[in-house]
Amino acid sequence: MKHLGDMMKKIIKMIAAPFYHVIPNYYLYGKVYRSLYDELKRYENMPLSQKEILMVSKVKDILIYSYEQTAYYKELFDRIQFDPYVFDDLKQMAKIPITRRETVMERIDDLIAQKYQLRSKRMSKVTTAGTTGKQMTFYQEKRNTGLRSEAYFDYLFKKAGYNKNKKMAVIRNTVIANGRLWQRDRFKNKLYFNPFNLTDENIGKIIACLNKEQILFFHTYPSHAMTLSDYIRRTGNSLTYQPKAIFASSENLYQGQREFIEKYMGCKVYIHYGHSENGCVAGWCLNSDHYHVEEGFGYCEVISEGEPCKAGELGEIVTTGFNNKVMPLIRYGTEDYARISSSVSECSETHRCWDDVNGRWPREMLVTVNGSKIPMSAINVHSDIFDHVRAYQFVQEEKGICFLNIVKGEGYSEGDEEKLYHDIRPKLGDSSQMEFTIQYVEDVIRIPNGKYKYIIQKIKE
Ligand SMILES: [Zn+2]
Structure with a gap:
């Protein structure tokens, strides 16, 4: 019976696939998706001074929520005599000590909001690697986290001209059965390539496939984009069309790599920063190589030796996320580093910009x-x-x-x-x-x- 049900689902999916990518996600995914998407749009061209006023009220909400809902922040705020109800200036955040991964691991039960304590079905467990070799576990909302992430990527990719009507080539970590080199997902309009067997011979076949399909957008890791670019450099067997964009993330982009990939792949590389804890994200700028902090996700500080960094300085990204109501983290130390932009650009009025991100992503x-x-x-x-x-x-x-x-x-x-x-x-x-x-x-x-x-x-x- 179960087998029959699965088969029906597969058939419905196959029939629906060509129509699926015609309907915008905005109408498919409901309230949580729309509210973050609208928020990101709203912030896009808003002057920084106005964003800051909104930040104060959003940070205050999450401070009060954490105080009322979690034993850990109740105890901490009482101990340091921090009153979230009178919070009215972002500078006051400096009074709260940074929440470290070790604390999250030790006090995990006290960090889960009361109203979720008995509703484990609405939470999902996530683990993330840090710089110490021990995985940290945390919890987040099961359904809504995924919807928000869809909203964010749709918003971000759309800025660079992508929507799900257009084909995307994905070269990340997809495991494809039987050693095949690629696999199509008609539902998502994506072609997934096998990243585990990138020999010259196979890359040649992948390039031929891309040339046939004329796929304009790529989603990949910088290291895979480097492998492809290096193959093109050595063999001269390049793409015969001009792609539009390479979206990269999850690894550091080292000096010179952007130029190298852009030269051999023939299009711009867009890199964004995010982390599993979802405390903040930084998207790309269309006019420059720097990152734009996206305030819709959370309030984000860059801290060095306890002080906020100035232009040109490198510091740890410390986040206060707005969206995780299961386990709110206030001034969470991500162990990732960002350098505040030193140049004043046309974006400086509307965005906080970072020149560089040095993630905890292991390079190995x-x-x-x-x-x-x-x-x-x-x-x-x-x-x-x-x-x-x-x-x-x-x-x-x-x-x-x-x-x-x-x-x-x-x-x-x-x-x-x-x-x-x-x-x-x-x-x-x-x-x-x-x-x-x-x-x-x-x-x-x-x-x-x-x-x-x-x-x-x-x-x-
Ligand atoms: Zn910019």
Whole structure:
């Protein structure tokens, strides 16, 4: 019976697919989607001074909410004698200490809003990697978080001329069965390419496919865009049409990479900043390479040694998100860094701009048997598989073979190992491309500067 139901769903989806992308998401996705979308539009050309007035009232709302709904912020605000009901200036935020990931991990139960405590069905659990090798768990609204993220991406991509009527090529971390090189999703009007086997031969086939389909928009990681661009540089086998945009995220874009990709792919690279905790996002500027902070998501500070950064300075991104009512985080330290724009541009009146973002995204890569690179961002898992793991680290000495070193935590059992294999194995592509074995260790390898590495890569380039 279930099988029949699934089949019906598939058939309905197939019939509906050509019509689906004709109807704008704005009419498909309901109130939560529309309210964020409208808000982002409303902020677009609003003078900064006016945005700031709105920020005060939005920050005040979330401060009061956190005080009334969570044991953690009630206790903290009382202890530091911070009264959210009289909040009237963003400078007053400096009185509240930054909420660190360690605190979130230790006090997770006290950070969940009372009204969600008994409604676990409305929450979803998310994990995110930090700079210490331990996953942090937090909770967010199950349905609405996804809708907001759809609204944000639609808003952002539309600025660069994309809408779902147009085809998009996605080269991120999609696992495609049977070693095929691509897979079409007619419903989403997207063509997903297999990122695990990017040999010259396969990239050649992908380029031929792109030339045939004339896909104007790409959604990818900077590292995959680099692989494609480098192939084009070496072989001269390039795109025979002019794409419109490459949307990139989840990794740092290092100096020179933007120019390199733009030169060989023949279009502009747009990079945006976001993080799983959804405390703030920064989209792109159409006229410059800097980022624009999007105030609809949250209030965002850039802090260095306890002080707000000035133009040209680099500091930690500290966010107070407006949208997570399950687990509000006030002045959350993201461990990501941004540099405040030093130049005054035409955007300065309406936007807070960042010249650069240095994410906590690990830079390391694993290498498959034929040299394809799998960035750590593609392996990063958002589930509970590391719940009983104290620390983990991939180690690679030979192409196509990697080990996952695990330091067992309390309650670790065989079931955990099964879960790890189950969730991570597919992210490494086909086993003929990458052998993967879990092994147990006393501790992970620490490198001299104390920074944690997710992958110890011993293959010399
Ligand atoms: Zn700008």
